[in-house]
Amino acid sequence: MEALAMKDSAISQNGTERTLYPYVTGTSVIGMKYKDGIIMAADTGGSYGSTLRYKSLERIKSIGKHSLLGASGEISDFQELLRYLDELVLYDNMWDDGNSLGPKEVHNYLTRVMYNRRNKFNPLWNSLVLGGVKNGQKYLGMVSMIGTHFEDNHVATGFGNHLARPILRAEWREDLSFEEAVKLMEKCLLVLLYRDRSAINKFQIAKITEEGVTISQPYALKTHWGFSAFQNPSKGAEGSW
């Protein structure tokens, strides 16, 4: 693994480096608007290739007073982003003018950062979900590693795009209560746990409302294996799966 051929090396002709592939990665993040604000969920796993190496990673963080950021992809790049955002929020506070960065502003900043890095062929290898509430306005958006960005009522990254979004399209409503939103979120998380190789059974659900941010302690979900078809699948077809 260490002895990469020269052509695989990230140090090109002009001596600068660029990211080729991610190492420690987080999997899907799901976000949706509900009655009082935004709810976001992710598991706490950090995969190292196919090894489930880290099991207590927090992939959802609060930004300023009004936003939540969830990230999938390379964890070191996410941590770098958090540093940038920290500085942004600090400067914002230093103005001491009573204004504070809302989710729309943070989303825009992230878009600029991601797109600029993409143009230098040195992307931050993440898919980001940014959600928040300011002055009663709910906001939920996504930014990808190439700078593609958009807002929607429900978003998901990675495998969530393929497995969670169809469920959300069918069952999401504008006026979901917190309890209903959590149940819908858990329905998506369970499918991801069954079908995404890099998912682990340890989740955090975060919510943001006008009142503030709450990020739950990590918890696990019950899985279901009691189908009669699972007992003896090769019965009558020896050698099948």
Next chain:
Amino acid sequence: MDLDLNAPHSMGTTIIGVTYDGGVILGADSRTSTGMYVANRASDKITQLTDNVYICRSGSAADSQVVSDYVRYFLHQHTIQLGQPSTVKVAANLVRLLSYSNKNMLQMGVIIGGWDKYEGGQIYSVPLGGTILKQPFAIGGSGSSYLYGFFDQAWKEGMSKDEAEKLVVKAVSLAIARDGASGGVVRTVIINADGVTKNFYSGDSLPLWHEELEPHNSLLDILASSSPEPMST
């Protein structure tokens, strides 16, 4: 490399075969993946070759299935001609023959286990390339990387049936905890003089390891039961 539905079906897998005083225990996980997607979360990787010999399959699902099918067919004929159950050694060598002579095209690593009246319980490993190795216990598949240290410490000669089965279930469960390509349920097959017993240990009945948590029906239950502390900022 996200949802590549044309990626070959491969059984990332953890497979184990262990001899004990009286027979063998075969164990495996149940996850079959197509790239990063879990195509089957409850597959049966321990396949029957004869009444007394079973095979644990890993690697390409297609390759291992078709080789098992051929070997089952040959062994059936062999049993008829011999007039008695085939030996484990013959079954293992048939697998080896096919694996070795098609080594450039096949991608499978298997563990054959069974019981016959001449040698009792036996385990044979046939990894990539078609080598055959008789061993007191064998581990294979991507999840086995996480078990070498475990078996170095935990394996003992002459275990009882229950001790051996507990060891196998514990090992597969530990591999599932760390290998993304292994998951689902733990299936075991016990083969001895009395016959064959198949068992099934589902996800929620397996022990919890480091940094794994007790499962709940929903976050709402946790919030309802203990008010002050669950949420933090």
